[in-house]
Amino acid sequence: MAGRDERIRRIEKESGIDRCVECGRCTAVCPMVEMYVNFSIAMSPRGIIKKALTGEAVAADRNLWYCTECNAGTDACPQGVSCRDLVRGLRRLVLDAGKPEEMNVCPGCGGPFLAVPVEDFVLGRLKDEPPNVKNWLKLCPACRREGYLRRNA
Amino acid sequence: MQDERLGIDDLRPRGLEKRTLMDLFMPRRRPFILFDPDRCTGCGTCEILCSTRNTGKIAPASASLRIVRDDARGRNLAVYCQHCRKPLCVEACPTRAMTRGEDGIVRIEKLFCTSCGLCTAACPEAAPLRDGRTAEIRKCDLCEGDPLCVKHCPNGALSYTKGKAFRWIKGVRWTVQLISFLLLVMVFLGTFCYFNAGSFGLSCPTGTLQNIFATGRIVLAGLASFLAIFLLTVLLGRFFCGWLCPFGFVLDLVDRIIPKKFGLPKFLKTRMAKYGILGGAAAGSAAFGFQVFCTVCPIGTLCRSYGQQGMFRGAEMAIVPLLAGLELTERRSWCRYFCPVGALLALFAKLHLLKIVIGAKKCKKFSCIQCAEVCPMGIIDGDKLREGLSPEIPMTECIGCLRCLDRCPYGAAKIRFRWQKGVPGEVTGAEVNR
Numbered sequence: 001m002a003g004r005d006e007r008i009r010r011i012e013k014e015s016g017i018d019r020c021v022e023c024g025r026c027t028a029v030c031p032m033v034e035m036y037v038n039f040s041i042a043m044s045p046r047g048i049i050k051k052a053l054t055g056e057a058v059a060a061d062r063n064l065w066y067c068t069e070c071n072a073g074t075d076a077c078p079q080g081v082s083c084r085d086l087v088r089g090l091r092r093l094v095l096d097a098g099k100p101e102e103m104n105v106c107p108g109c110g111g112p113f114l115a116v117p118v119e120d121f122v123l124g125r126l127k128d129e130p131p132n133v134k135n136w137l138k139l140c141p142a143c144r145r146e147g148y149l150r151r152n153a
Numbered sequence: 154m155q156d157e158r159l160g161i162d163d164l165r166p167r168g169l170e171k172r173t174l175m176d177l178f179m180p181r182r183r184p185f186i187l188f189d190p191d192r193c194t195g196c197g198t199c200e201i202l203c204s205t206r207n208t209g210k211i212a213p214a215s216a217s218l219r220i221v222r223d224d225a226r227g228r229n230l231a232v233y234c235q236h237c238r239k240p241l242c243v244e245a246c247p248t249r250a251m252t253r254g255e256d257g258i259v260r261i262e263k264l265f266c267t268s269c270g271l272c273t274a275a276c277p278e279a280a281p282l283r284d285g286r287t288a289e290i291r292k293c294d295l296c297e298g299d300p301l302c303v304k305h306c307p308n309g310a311l312s313y314t315k316g317k318a319f320r321w322i323k324g325v326r327w328t329v330q331l332i333s334f335l336l337l338v339m340v341f342l343g344t345f346c347y348f349n350a351g352s353f354g355l356s357c358p359t360g361t362l363q364n365i366f367a368t369g370r371i372v373l374a375g376l377a378s379f380l381a382i383f384l385l386t387v388l389l390g391r392f393f394c395g396w397l398c399p400f401g402f403v404l405d406l407v408d409r410i411i412p413k414k415f416g417l418p419k420f421l422k423t424r425m426a427k428y429g430i431l432g433g434a435a436a437g438s439a440a441f442g443f444q445v446f447c448t449v450c451p452i453g454t455l456c457r458s459y460g461q462q463g464m465f466r467g468a469e470m471a472i473v474p475l476l477a478g479l480e481l482t483e484r485r486s487w488c489r490y491f492c493p494v495g496a497l498l499a500l501f502a503k504l505h506l507l508k509i510v511i512g513a514k515k516c517k518k519f520s521c522i523q524c525a526e527v528c529p530m531g532i533i534d535g536d537k538l539r540e541g542l543s544p545e546i547p548m549t550e551c552i553g554c555l556r557c558l559d560r561c562p563y564g565a566a567k568i569r570f571r572w573q574k575g576v577p578g579e580v581t582g583a584e585v586n587r
Contacts, residue, residue: 031247031267034161068247070269071288114274122274125245132539133241133519136277144279145221145232151541151580152514153190153228 004093008059011089017049019079026073026083032066035121045073045083052086059090065102065115091115108143165249165265183238183257184295184315185520186303187563188231192310195222195229199302199311206301207284207291214285217293218302231311233302234259234280234293235520242282245275260294277519314562322559326395330402337399338456358382358501359431359494360447363438386501394488394495395529395554400452400473401488405529407477408484417482417490424489424550427496434493446493451476485529488552495552505548508571509557513543513580515565524557524566533557543579 012018026045033039041047043063051058058064064087073083094100095112106113114122123134136144203216213219218233240259243251250265251272268290273282282292293300295313303313356378365371386393394401434446447453454472479486488495511524511533518539525535530552534544557566 029267031269034247068267068269068271070267072267072269075267118271119274121247122245122271126241126275129241130536130539132536133277136519136539137241137275141273141276141279144277145219145230147541148232148279149221149223149228149230152517153223153226153230 004097007093008090011086011093012052015082015084015086015089016079017052017081017083017086020049020053020081021079022046022050023078025076025078026081029072029076031068031070031072035068036066036117045087048087049081049083052090059094062102064090064094065100066117067115068118104138106138106140106143108139108146111140113138113140161247161249183236183562184298184313185236185562186233186293186295186300187312187314188233189310189312190228190230192308193220193229193231194308194310195220196307198305198307199231202301202305203293206296208287212286215287215291217281217291219281232279232281234276234282235278235517236293236295237278237520238523241275241277241519242272245271247271256298258295258297259292261290261292266290278517320559322555326554329396330405333397334399334402337397357452357494359434359450359497360444360453362431362497363434363444363446366435367438367442367444369439382498383501386498387504388506390505390507390548390551390553391495391498391502392553393498394492395552398452398488398494399455400476401485401552403455403473403477404480404485404487407480408529411480413483414481417486421490426490427492427499430491431493431496450494451487452494483531485552489530489550499549502549502551506571508548508569509546509551510567510569510579511538511543511546511557511561512565512567513538513541515563516561517563521562523560523562527556527560529554529556541580 024046026049027033027041027047030045032043036043040063042051042061043066045067048058048061048063048067051061067084067087069084069088071084074081074085077083091103095103099105099112102116103112104114104116104119105111113119119138123137126134126137136147139147197213197220199218200213200216200220201211203218204210204212204214207217208215218231221230221232223229236253236257236259240251240253243253243259247269248265248267250262250267251259252262253259268283268288270283270290272290272292273279276282280292282290284291300311300313303311358379361372361376361379382393430446434444437445449472451472476487483489516522516538518541522535522538525531525533525538530550532546532550537544555568558568560566
């Protein structure tokens with residue numbers, strides 16, 4: 001699909017990854033290091049950028065779905081590369097093509113909510129909570145608010 | 154693998170909550186904002202003011218508080234940080250940027266925050282933590298104790314509270330308990346079992362019951378006090394257990410001091426056990442011809458412990474610390490599962506006139522659920538409240554201590570007559586599925 005390649009190129013251009021000097025600062029500040037036991041270079045922002053630069057099929061990579069889309073890497077980058085925009089753009093590209101199994105959907109509204117590994121991390125941290133709290137947290141914030149409105153107002 | 158490497162917990166350990174002696178008697182209160190949906194018109198003044206403080210611009214999307222509007226029903230709800238007692242955002246934050254301060258305000262330390270937004274995913278209240286314009290993470294810090302939104306709400310729908318300033322029920326209850334302990338144990342010697350103050354006589358209903366079985370005779374005086382206690386219990390519930398029982402007072406005191414360490418084995422955790430013990434005591438009395446349970450009754454031993462007969466009467470006094478030791482498992486476990494005096498009162502309380510209702514509509518489900526925690530009998534179903542339903546409170550188990558009423562900062566717990574229906578805020582199963 002030509003349109004898809006074009007979109008990927010545009011995303012890469014917008015996030016400015018061709019300016020990357022591979023200093024690795026984004027990886028140094030990345031909160032994923034704390035979150036995942038199996039954190040690896042392939043999962044790190046630097047790894048993702050490298051993959052995108054060398055023209056590998058980064059959109060199909062499973063490692064794309066570990067990112068929390070925070071802003072730490074972008075803030076730390078001396079070259080102004082936005083790894084978040086890259087990941088976000090690529091994810092949107094995949095989501096447009098259909099729901100991938102790495103993305104959870106909100107049981108309330110059906111929209112994409114959190115990536116599976118991210119949600120696993122959050123629920124792992126909250127493992128002592130009662131099950132109905134965990135089920136509640138599977139809803140997206142907008143649905144939680146709606147639910148609250150129905151129940152409390 | 155996780156254990157070998159250094160984690161964020163090593164670099165930035167989470168501060169343990171310090172408990173001082175003062176906390177035992179005056180628990181630290183949680184500051185937060187109360188919201189009254191009946192007063193809110195949805196004007197959005199709070200959002201505007203909050204955003205000006207946050208960003209210096211009028212941009213409701215940047216506010217740390219959001220009004221959710223239901224136009225069809227004309228109802229509004231303000232969504233904001235409740236400064237939970239056990240904040241889930243603090244748990245979920247991968248960089249430990251979230252902290253709950255000494256004053257109970259949950260704050261973000263900008264230095265550590267990476268704006269990853271996992272706090273928004275973990276917040277059960279769905280508080281607007283992410284700035285809608287700049288995608289930064291920011292949260293309500295209650296304007297450091299003087300919230301703008303509260304000050305400027307034109308309809309007074311928002312109010313700031315540090316919890317109830319004075320828990321009067323608590324003070325009254327402890328005083329009554331102390332007085333009744335002194336009276337029953339020290340002044341009227343030998344006594345809840347039966348005492349005579351002038352022409353006024355009263356005796357323990359369970360003792361009377363055993364006496365009837367033991368002697369095969371019904372004594373009129375015993376029957377009269379039996380009736381008196383029956384009527385009082387129907388009127389007020391098992392108030393004796395919560396307010397007057399000297400052993401209950403000892404248990405409440407012990408509970409403040411010793412931690413909960415063990416769980417009771419499953420087969421003991423049945424509330425029917427106390428009825429069994431009551432039946433057993435009656436049958437035993439009939440068989441042996443004396444009041445069987447009274448010899449080991451903790452209330453009786455406590456009452457008989459003081460006086461000429463001596464403080465410690467050997468083996469008998471061992472009952473009290475032995476049963477008080479049950480507090481290591483659950484609060485008032487003796488009263489919950491075993492006490493036959495309570496069992497008889499529970500049978501009377503089946504005809505209760507009053508009930509306690511917890512209105513799920515007023516309850517802030519996730520940030521609080523204090524009622525379930527403070528209930529000494531463990532009869533409030535916190536899970537049900539979280540699901541948005543009012544839990545049914547069995548009045549046969551309720552000891553009428555009113556701790557739930559005293560603690561609830563939202564005024565959701567109420568005393569009502571048994572036949573009253575449609576209590577404001579009560580949500581039953583049928584309603585929620587609409």
